Amino acid sequence: MGQRKFHHIEENPQYWGTALKQNQGAHNFEKVQFRIVREPKIGIELLKQGVFSWFAFNSEQWERESKDPKIQENYDTYQYVNKAPKGYSYVAWNNTNDLFKSPKTRMALSQLMNRPFMIEKFTYGRARPAIGPIASTSEYAPQDLEPVKFDPAAAVEALKTDGWKDANNDGVLEKAGRPFEFSLLFSNPDTEKYLTVYKEDLAKAGVKMNLQRVDWTTFTKLLDERKFEAVILAWTASVDPDLYQIWHSDSIKDNGSNFVSYRNKKVDELIIQAQKEFDKTKRIAINQQISKIIAADAPYTFFLEQPVNFVAARKGIKRPKDFMNYSLGTSFWMRAEK
Numbered sequence: 001m002g003q004r005k006f007h008h009i010e011e012n013p014q015y016w017g018t019a020l021k022q023n024q025g026a027h028n029f030e031k032v033q034f035r036i037v038r039e040p041k042i043g044i045e046l047l048k049q050g051v052f053s054w055f056a057f058n059s060e061q062w063e064r065e066s067k068d069p070k071i072q073e074n075y076d077t078y079q080y081v082n083k084a085p086k087g088y089s090y091v092a093w094n095n096t097n098d099l100f101k102s103p104k105t106r107m108a109l110s111q112l113m114n115r116p117f118m119i120e121k122f123t124y125g126r127a128r129p130a131i132g133p134i135a136s137t138s139e140y141a142p143q144d145l146e147p148v149k150f151d152p153a154a155a156v157e158a159l160k161t162d163g164w165k166d167a168n169n170d171g172v173l174e175k176a177g178r179p180f181e182f183s184l185l186f187s188n189p190d191t192e193k194y195l196t197v198y199k200e201d202l203a204k205a206g207v208k209m210n211l212q213r214v215d216w217t218t219f220t221k222l223l224d225e226r227k228f229e230a231v232i233l234a235w236t237a238s239v240d241p242d243l244y245q246i247w248h249s250d251s252i253k254d255n256g257s258n259f260v261s262y263r264n265k266k267v268d269e270l271i272i273q274a275q276k277e278f279d280k281t282k283r284i285a286i287n288q289q290i291s292k293i294i295a296a297d298a299p300y301t302f303f304l305e306q307p308v309n310f311v312a313a314r315k316g317i318k319r320p321k322d323f324m325n326y327s328l329g330t331s332f333w334m335r336a337e338k
Contacts, residue, residue, distance in 0.1 A: 008033040038216075040190055047312060050074045057310035058190060059123040066312065075312040085138040086307050088130035089234040090300040091184065091198075096261045097229055099182055104162045106298035110148040111155035112201050113301055118194050123306065130302035132295035133247060134287060135237040137307065142288040145295060147302070156205050166206055173206035181208040182229040187219045191232055194303075224255040232303070243290055244271050262299040 011030045017023055037043040040061060047055050048070040055075070057066055066077045093100035093109070100106055115129045129147035134140050164173040164180060173180040186195060192211065199209045209230075214222070222228045235246065245251055248271050251258035267290055274286040295302070 007035065038188060047071060047075075050314075052312075053314045055312040057312065059126050059306070059308075059310070062310040063124055066310065071312060075314055077310075077312045079308055079310045081307050082309065084239055085135035085237040086305060087234055087236040088135055088305045089232065089303040090130065091303060092231050092233060092260045092300050093298075094226065094229055094260055095263070095299055096226070097182075098176075098178065099180060099229065102162055103297045104158050105164070106301070107148070107296075108155040108158040108162070108205075109202070109207070110298050110301040111151045111158070112205055112207070113148075113198050113303070114150045114201055115147070115304065116150060118197055119304070121197075122193060123304070126308045127304045127306045130305050132291040132302055133243060133300075134241050134291050135305060137305075138237065138239075138241065140241050140284050140287040140291075142291050145288075145292060148295075148298075152201065152205060159205065159207075164206070171203075171206060172208050179208070180206065181210070183210040183212045184230040184232065185212050185214055185219060185222060185228050186232045187214060187216045189213065195232065223259045226259060226261065241287060242271075242275065243267075243287065244275065247271065247290070247294060260299050262294075262297070264293060264297060267293055 009032050037046065040058065043055070044061060044065050046052065047065075048068060057077075062077075062079070065071065071077065091109075091113075093106055095101060100109075119125060119127045119129070128136070130136070131141065131145050131147045136145075159173060159180075163175045165175075166172065167174045184195065186192065192213070195209075195211055199211060202209050219231070223231065246257045247262060247267055248258065249263045249268050250256070252261050252263070270286055270290045270293075274283050274290070277283040277286060
């Protein structure tokens with residue numbers, strides 16, 4: 001399979017935190033080597049060879065591979081849940097594209113995603129649907145905001161009232177002479193099984209989605225240049241979220257993180273208001289209001305939250321609490337040397 005060279009970072013001997021009591025004997029390595037492995041099967045095979053010190057499983061790998069004798073011989077395997085909120089994955093719609101300019105159409109696309117099936121099939125019930133732009137476990141998230149339900153009948157009706165119809169009976173909806181067909185970019189192969197399920201449910205409603213896998217460099221370049229129709233990605237979570245970077249309209253320009261070009265004047269105003277508010281209770285209320293507006297506008301189809309982490313740590317290494325996280329976007333494994 002070919003052994004690629006590990007990249008590495010070295011200890012900073014002048015780092016002030018090394019001498020702190022809580023850091024004594026924990027993670028004070030002279031060198032940390034890391035390697036990005038985008039093919040899950042290759043990552044598992046390398047783990048069985050004992051290549052890594054730490055390894056982050058996804059749910060399927062945990063169920064199928066973690067008890068393998070070759071892994072158990074060299075590693076402690078365990079699962080844990082972060083106390084702090086984790087992020088969420090999402091399908092992002094280019095809001096400047098005529099296909100996705102209407103919030104009603106974007107919401108219909110969200111109603112066509114069968115997340116309950118995917119959660120049971122691919123995560124063994126360990127994930128949960130994402131609800132909006134702030135992780136559901138955060139105190140800043142609205143506690144009464146429900147995830148969008150899988151409802152093909154409602155989605156079909158919404159698309160119809162939004163002007164979409166199958167004019168030539170070819171099974172694909174049209175509007176103003178344009179068929180509802182688009183490409184969705186993805187980089188991590190682990191997401192393809194989810195997207196294949198989604199593609200099939202979209203097709204039943206008359207929406208044709210083509211899956212296009214590209215390397216990460218190309219992926220980020222297309223995002224920066226806004227040359228995409230739809231993509232799948234994930235955001236990490238913040239303990240005290242500031243929604244400006246992702247959701248304020250100023251973040252559209254200069255290759256900003258608002259790459260879907262979402263614009264809502266009220267959201268802009270509330271984001272600035274939240275930044276200026278020092279009373280935490282009031283700031284939470286403002287962010288909850290923002291979350292509800294964005295969720296209703298559906299600039300993303302909010303996908304999954306996966307709070308459970310699955311880790312293999314080489315025997316003798318302390319558990320790297322909160323250190324290893326797995327997301328739909330990126331997989332990585334590391335080893336360390338004293």
